[in-house]
Amino acid sequence: MTEQQQELTITERIRLCLAEGDAKALEMLLDPLTLSETLREILELVPEERTELLSLLPADLSAEIIEEAPHELAAELVESLAAPNAAAIIDALDSDTQADVIGEMADEDAEAILAEMDADDAADVRRLAAYDEDTAGGLMFAEAFTFHETDTVGLVLRRFASDDADFERYRGQHPYILDEGGRPVGVVSLRGLLTAKRSASLTDIMVAPITVSVDTPLDALRDVFDLHPFLGLPVVEVDGTLAGVLSRSAVDAAVLERSESANLKMQGLVGDEVRSMPLLLRSRRRLAWLSANIVLNIIAASVISAYESTLAAVIAIAVFLPMVSDMSGCSGNQAVAVSMREPVAGTGTAPGPVSGMAQGSICWPD
Template identity: 70%
Template sequence: MLDQDHIEEVREIGPDLREAIAAGDAERISALLDPLPYSDALRELLALSPVERDGVLELVPAELAAELIEEAPDEMAADLVERLEPERAAEILEELDSDVQADVIGEMDADDAEAVLSEMDAQDAADVRRLAAYEDNTAGGLMMAEVFRFSDKDTVGKVLRTFASEEDDFERYRGQHPYIVNEAGEPTGVVSLRGLLTAKRSAHLTDIMVRPMTVPVDMPLERLEDIFDEHPFLGIPVVDTDGLLVGVVSRSAVAEAVLERSESESLKRQGVVGDELRSMPTWLRSRRRLAWLSANIVLNIIAASVISAYEETLAAVIALAVFLPMVSDMSGCSGNQAVGVTMRELSLGLVRPMDALRVWFKEISVGVINGIALGLLIGIVAWIWKGNPALGLVIGAALALNTMLAVSIGGVVPLLLKRLGQDPAAASGPLLTTVTDMAGFFFVLSFATLMMPWLI
């Protein structure tokens, strides 16, 4: 945990930082931000106005600016970079690894991105364009283009001399093992650091190398996660369709992608689209939220129309109003459990859209048991509370059936949405809520209409 002195330091830095920006004092700005953890430094940056943020990124050393850009979510990072002059933006991006560069460039407007790329080193720009073309959450989309590679004709001595003479560049390889490639560029081996230190300097790398495991550029995140769970690798070489070595995907990149996917799906289920931060423009945040909330208004009107069709029944048995939200809410909870399990299995690659029938059978089995149990429970409560066994029967039967419907929808709809190319994380929740509300109201009120002589 941060100590109290550090907390106070973070709280008091704002006025000094603004004063340094106004004075154009680059050294003072760096002295204020550099000692802070990058998350705290980014917090201070985002607390500034857009113009002040531009001033910070223009004045501080490119290395520090790059660390702040890397710490920010991709969408915010792209916004920060887009506001800079292309020459300065390119200078900052050059300090980042190629996979981070591609993530930021991929979020930028096409014209702004091309303006920045045109100012970068030609080879670096080509790597970024290539990486940005790969699908997100695949080996190609997660890999870095920097590879610690050597020829199959090189010796142990050359590798060791590289370690000694290129220490700064070596940092960009994130501790990769040296990979060996043939003349065509195909990976033929990998050598361990232990093997390098125990071998003679005159030994050829082919004498101590072992055959490397490789993954194709289109391997999905789920499979990459499994491989890193099964093996203690820090990185795995990535090959293109011709078998040529094009990059390395690291364990840390896969772990970060898994975490980001989980956070993104959780936010989408709550109607938050994109990397929303409160430092973003208010109108942008409002417009994104309203798009989701407006759709929910329409869906809720549809659900409320069921109540309108049974106004006479509801007026005659006013006790039903107490139990309507209970039936819809409890069924919704059951449905959300089913959605959560399906989303989890989708992310792990354990189910596909073609498995919808099997998933439904598994869910309805649970739904029948839980529906009957919950129906009996709430039915008994309604009977005792209102002293009417017929009311208990109506409420209990409605909840039981709605629970079965809810788990069926929650289990299967994400798969159907996936099949249709829609985002299951964003759309499953509103659909489930609408259907469970509408069906719950219908079951309660239609059963009550049939049982009216015993309810009055």
């Protein structure tokens, strides 16, 4: 890199790499940056440059950047790519993120991308995207580390030692044991696997798992994880068949996102918003809140106008108008803050369609 190039900003150097079509130099330039810093730099580019950048980078790196963005923005970035490139990036994402991003796209664009993916993977994405986002089905991922009742400890250990490229997607799950109908009937701890004979059947060392239904709401899921020290739970369909696996981190992230969303709504911001989003979209979202405030202000002004003669007669009353306005706003914010912290009735129990197991059993614990 020349001395003149070193004096350029990162954004300018990115544009230079794009102009030269130098994918290797672009990757080296972004390597020292964190994912959030990389995303911020990408958002400084015009849409055409963003598309070119994501097309030049390896699909795995592009997927990591896409995963850092809010789902609406991620969908916008992926939609701008050619279907084969977009499919490669989507395929590199975890299945739960795939469903979230695909769910934000127009149906035509989503189907074009899914058509380029493996049929089984595309079916999983469609299935996950059909669930409500604040339920176990909407938060789970499809990949599950499963075995059959007839399998042995040795088979599981060989899977652990294999070079299976998809193994990382299991995210440290404990093995789940399924019956012939695909229903989870047991889970095996790592300690049990290491201390048992390789010829032992999994049914000899497994324990019954706790399961949650695909339609279990977020509050109930939070209660389940509060009661049990598990890192994940199997999610089942209505007929009891395994649908996917839900992680504690996904539930924690969903609870945090819901809290942040409620806080933003209090400030008049609806949905995810970043400065790079289209001005018309951002303006339309904000005007809904601002228009309501204008109407309320007009009502307040009309009340004051109705008592204009009184204010003119006793001018000292006008001194108290800003005080009343300020105190009403402060007391309102305090009331909202207290209401948000108020415990929900039934908190501490595990409502919803949750099945249990004996205390002391292990189902993907810490």
